[in-house]
Amino acid sequence: xxxxxxxxxxxxxxxxxxxxxxxxxxxxxxxxxxxxxxxxxxxxxxxxxxxxxxxxxxxxxxxxxxxxxxxxxxxxxxxxxxxxxxxxxxxxxxxxxxxxxxxxxxxxxxxxxxxxxxxxxxxxxxxxxxxxxxxxxxxxxxxxxxxxxxxxxxxxxxxxxxxxxxxxxxxxxxxxxxxxxxxxxxxxxxxxxxxxxxxxxxxxxxxxxxxxxxxxxxxxxxxxxxxxxxxxxxxxxxxxxxxxxxxxxxxxxxxxxxxxxxxxxxxxxxxxxxxxxxxxxxxxxxxxxxxxxxxxxxxxxxxxxxxxxxxxxxxxxxxxxxxxxxxxxxxxxxxxxxxxxxxxxxxxxxxxxxxxxxxxx
Numbered sequence: 001x002x003x004x005x006x007x008x009x010x011x012x013x014x015x016x017x018x019x020x021x022x023x024x025x026x027x028x029x030x031x032x033x034x035x036x037x038x039x040x041x042x043x044x045x046x047x048x049x050x051x052x053x054x055x056x057x058x059x060x061x062x063x064x065x066x067x068x069x070x071x072x073x074x075x076x077x078x079x080x081x082x083x084x085x086x087x088x089x090x091x092x093x094x095x096x097x098x099x100x101x102x103x104x105x106x107x108x109x110x111x112x113x114x115x116x117x118x119x120x121x122x123x124x125x126x127x128x129x130x131x132x133x134x135x136x137x138x139x140x141x142x143x144x145x146x147x148x149x150x151x152x153x154x155x156x157x158x159x160x161x162x163x164x165x166x167x168x169x170x171x172x173x174x175x176x177x178x179x180x181x182x183x184x185x186x187x188x189x190x191x192x193x194x195x196x197x198x199x200x201x202x203x204x205x206x207x208x209x210x211x212x213x214x215x216x217x218x219x220x221x222x223x224x225x226x227x228x229x230x231x232x233x234x235x236x237x238x239x240x241x242x243x244x245x246x247x248x249x250x251x252x253x254x255x256x257x258x259x260x261x262x263x264x265x266x267x268x269x270x271x272x273x274x275x276x277x278x279x280x281x282x283x284x285x286x287x288x289x290x291x292x293x294x295x296x297x298x299x300x301x302x303x304x305x306x307x308x309x310x311x312x313x314x315x316x317x318x319x320x321x322x323x324x325x326x327x328x329x330x331x332x333x334x335x336x337x338x339x340x341x342x343x344x345x346x347x348x349x350x351x352x353x354x355x356x357x358x359x360x361x
Contacts (some may be wrong), residue, residue: 001357002032002092004116006107007053007099008041011194016123016144017099018050019159020158023350029154032199036084043103057083059102071206077106080216084110095119095357104130112137117356121349122148123158123265124173125292140356145293146266156352157345158269163250165343167274176254180219186238190256190276191221200308201281202227205260207313209233209240209358217324220247220255250274257330258323260316263290263305263359275338277303279320284308302337309347 004354007017014037021033035052037043038059047054058080074256084106088096091181096111097119098104108130111118113229118138122131125145135150143150144158174184182188189212191205202223212219218238223229233240247250252299253259253270259278260268280303298301306315323329355361 001028001030001094003353003357004034004036004088004091004093004096004111004204005099005106006036006096007101008043008103009101010239011046012043012123013101013104014041014043014100015161015266016121016159017163019346019349020097020121020349020353021050021052022162023159023346024192024353025352027347027350032091033094033309034087034137035068035190036087036107038102038329041101041103042253055087057087057103057106060106071347077109077164080208081109081113085113088114088116092170095353097121097353098131098134098285100128100131103132104199104287105133105228108134108137112134117359119353119356120150121268122150122153124148124289126287129177138228139351144345152214152355156348157342158265158275159346159349160266160269160343161181161220162246162346164253164270165252165273165346167254169254169276172251172254176251179251180186180220180241180243180255181246182239183221183237186216187258187330188256189217189219189320190259190261192252192261193222193224193258194262194267198262198281198283199227200311201260201262202229204311204316206233208229208316211313211317212321213240216322217321220252222252250346258333260320263294264288265293268293269341272297272302272337272341273343275334275341276325277323277333277337279304279306281306282313287340297340300336300340302333302340303339311346322326324348347358356360 007013028031035047035054060077094117095117119140121142122135123144125325141153142156143153219240253274263282264300280294298305302316
């Protein structure tokens with residue numbers, strides 16, 4: 001059997017695809033998996049690193065306004081559709097699973113041309129253009145958020161990496177803190193802006209560092225691979241550890257008692273899966289989906305929410321510091337976050353994809 005996965009551009013599209021790939025291989029070690037992507041996306045690094053075959057098709061971004069570039073879209077899209085259809089024919093695809101991004105539109109239309117069954121997974125509460133199109137071409141539509149407006153969709157959750165869903169934060173806490181050079185017995189704040197970092201979060205956290213230290217709180221701060229600090233936190237105790245990138249986010253989650261982070265779909269899904277409460281700072285751009293991702297967690301008691309423009313050192317001192325200084329509140333918020341999480345979406349989706357590929361669903 002051969003499954004083709006189409007999801008590219010950002011980690012929010014790629015990581016669920018790779019989690020599904022891992023689950024499919026666990027259910028059927030002999031399965032063939034091909035990932036579709038474009039040369040401009042993170043998939044060129046992430047997919048080969050996870051050991052999966054990657055085929056590239058031309059990226060065809062759609063202009064958001066009426067510009068001369070719009071006239072070139074039909075021709076370029078036709079070429080991308082032909083490329084995607086050709087790849088599916090060559091590998092003998094039994095099913096296509098799309099997760100959104102530039103590559104998904106030509107993949108859906110290429111699969112339709114070849115008569116390959118289509119599965120759509122939408123992780124966000126507001127579906128993108130590609131998945132809105134894909135959902136019109138199939139009855140097999142799955143969503144990560146309960147209220148995502150795709151007609152006939154089934155809520156299944158967001159596929160996550162096994163190292164995240166199998167994480168026992170409590171048993172791994174001491175080892176994880178030692179890994180990062182942190183003390184075993186101090187409250188720990190994880191600061192991260194996602195795969196690319198977030199300057200506003202970086203600035204506010206660093207400005208709050210002296211107050212956090214005075215309160216006995218240590219910090220693990222992931223600033224992002226393309227970011228630098230204007231001024232390093234001075235050495236001292238408790239530790240304020242600054243890293244540009246961490247490839248073991250499971251250990252970062254295990255080391256932490258609380259997080260300060262963006263509200264991407266994957267971030268929210270991972271934090272609830274491991275039961276880590278957070279202060280969510282939704283990205284101030286786009287269509288507001290990060291706020292929609294975080295709001296149900298906050299309403300359930302598993303986190304708090306602050307606008308990017310309102311995030312300051314003073315906000316952290318007045319809102320995050322009191323939580324970290326109250327172990328009982330941390331435990332209550334952790335339990336509330338955990339109740340919002342789902343750990344089996346990867347296997348649930350994998351089983352459905354195999355049934356669809358076999359023509360029994």
